[in-house]
Amino acid sequence: MGRKQVIRANDVARAKKDLNTRLDHPAPAIDRDGDGYWGPAVVCASTTWGDFERWLDVNDGRMRRWVFEPLNDGTGKGRVVIYGQSTFVHANTESSIQTSITMQIQRAGDDINLIGTVRGGQVTCITGSFGQEPNASLRPVDLSVGGVVMAAIHNFPFPNVIVEVAYKNESLSNLRAKLQRWMDPAYSSVQVAMGIKIFAGPVTSRRLTILHRRGHPIQEVEFGLEHDHPLPLTFPLGAIYFGVHLPPVLDGLEDRPISIDLVSLRAVINTAVQREIGD
DSSP states (O other), X not given: OOOOOXXXXXXXXXXHHHHHHHHTSOOSEEXXXXXXXXXXEEEEEEEOHHHHHHHHHHOTTSOOSEEEEEOSSSSSOEEEEESOOOOHHHHHHHHXXXXXXXXXXXXXXXXXXXXXXXXXXXXXXXXXTEEEOOSEEEEETTOOSBTTBOEEETTEEOOSEEXXXXXXXXXXXXXXXXXXXXXXXXXXXXXXXXXXXXXXXXXXXXXXXEEEETTSOOEEEEOSSOOSSOOXXXXXXXXXXXXXXXXXXXXXXXXXXXXXXXXXXXXXXXXXXXXXXXX
16 A cells, blocks of 8 residues: 655655756757747645645645646646746746835835834645645735635635746646636635746746736736836726725825836846856
């Protein structure tokens, strides 16, 4: 009788080492979007969501960028995989976007204390038969499950704003699918899901952003090439505070646009990529 498929510390270490070894070499394949592809590292080939969730409860932070993908074998189980590791490129891109959003909240109300009305972070979420966590997120501090606000897991609410950054071995198709899951009205109350794809092919400066805003058409903007005009990406401030009352100093400003300057973001990304190459 084989061992029960649960995750152990050496499973995570093995998967990370395997992935890092592969990423240190040229991509063995190019996907349909022209991006390098190395394939996922399998942390656990078959486990239940309940077993994986219990593992997460006592191993928070040991592994990031994981996905629980359902198996098509009728068992109701899934596999746990990682496609990429957290890098300087990921961290700088996520931080730039999140900092921009929180600074615009403060400027809108002319009150530095507004930073205390929102929280960021990574939270375990169930979206249908998939399990996933956002790269970065924002939610009001007093957001709670009930009414239009759905539970991500147990009694913890979905964040209102999600940021996903896909880089090496994190394909555009997987990014699109993850964003769609965040916005699925059957499972999630996320209001805004933003994806940034940084292509990592042999010779490419392609950068693509995808913005999902609930109830509105999907926006996609290519921003890798130099432009002599602004490239803003916007959503309303009120989306951040969905499910709660706006702070008093923001009353009447729910439609004020929160804008992500893609020209500035491109500079942040390019600097981070060049530093990684230099290292």
